[in-house]
Amino acid sequence: MNAIISASGLASALAGPNPPVLLDVRWQLTLARTAGEPAFDGRFEYGTGHLPGAVYVDLDRELASPPGGTGGRHPLPDTEEFGAAMRRAGVSATRPVVVYDGGQGWAAARAWWLLRWTGHPDVRVLDGGLTAWQGPLETAVPEPAAGDFVPRPGALPLLDADGAAALARSGVLFDARAGERYRGEVEPIDRVGGHIPGAVSAPTTENVAADGRFLPAEELRARFKALGAGDGGEVGVYCGSGVSAAHEVLALAVAGIPAALYVGSWSEWSADPSRPVAVGPDPQ
Template sequence: MNPIVSASDLATALTGAGGPVLLDVRWQLANPSGAAPPFVGRAAYASGHLPGAVFVDLDTELASAPGSGGRHPLPDLQVFGAAMRRAGVSAHRPVVVYDGGQGWAAARAWWLLSWTGHPDVRVLDGGLPVWLGPLSTEIPNPDPGDFVPSPGTHGLLDADGAAGLARSGLLLDARAGERYRGEVEPVDRVAGHIPGAVSAPTDRNTAADGRFLPARRLRERFAALGADAGREVGVYCGSGVSGAHEVLALAVAGIPAALYVGSWSEWTSDPRRPVAVGPDPR
């Protein structure tokens, strides 16, 4: 199944019976002072959202509190499951997730739902900016869903797994190149990258309008980065959000990949872990 859906195909799906559950996950990374931009999240949702969409908060429902596990560690699955059921998510009904267009937050929700066992979840390619239909300010009250998340046996990396994959497979760093090289670090305490990781900024997977490049071009890009047939692939970023977007791009290309959710923010919480700086060694 294609993990993304176009705005036109979503509009068609919403006209029939049994349409997908819609989740609005608009979010933006806080600045270093901890303040979030003023018009994202619930404020943006309240001003207008896809009719019937339910807001999901990334910081509190798709992640646990920041700590030694990183800035966006895995959520408590009971909290996550309750949030999904409140939003009307059921195991038998498709789900479509969208955000403000960057795609990172929607990809985090897609990854969590997929990893915990939902069989049919997709991301609106390009997010809210590509939607041409009406918006609503009505807050829906959906019937509770029945989805009970169960952690997957594949697709998740911890710090040791990420380090091992950097040696034995392909570990992609989804952050901007200057952060990978250690030239700047606007968010986390230490600059640089996991030794052996390959720089693969996630913004190069999309066109200017935020929609993903065609699958063929994505396959070509990842092949050039070393994603050969049969090679195990993993992804990390700063805190497991933009990395989920790269995992989604890999899925569009037909390449399975695991996510190191703790990512750089967890890696650097332990001063014993090695840090590399400089350009991609390839």
């Protein structure tokens, strides 16, 4: 099953006999855009125009638990609360789901991964996000009929810190953050810069073209093979807090390569001073 859908493909699906549920997951990592500007509010953006019938989903509140403790900045949401949020949005097990964001794809990928991980069989991300959509938008907030989706976690592979460390030695563990954070040259968010020893730098931004759409599957396969994946071995991905890494898991799925997600990611790993940290351009 395809993990992404084009804007034209979505238009056709919406006109079909079993149109998908649409979830708008606009979100931005940096809350303050620039000094003096208002903080980013995905719900406000949603209210200014969204795909007809789309329901807004809040990444920080519905696709993650509150940060704290050792779970990183975006811990997995409580399963029951996540299921309730998805049912409120109209998600049912027998109806396809399409998720989108403003175009970066990270937030949409997080929703895609959570729904797939909890057992939904048919979820796709709108390739290129809202900016790729050429059809009409609406501002009215829909009131969808309640869905019947019941989460059953475990349908996709998941890593914890120990599992990520082991995979970096036995398989391929990709670090989806920017190269300078991987190398430890800068760290704007977490306690310390660097990477998990043995992890390979693979910035998720290099999986898409200038317009934000994924590179063709064959190009993605070639990229990941050059980085050590694609020959049947185990693959995992982490980032800062488990959001952009979900986008890389999605890119790997487009390439036909299954991969596990380390949700806690660097925000969890680096919070524990006892865990080793590597710096520089090499996995080590």
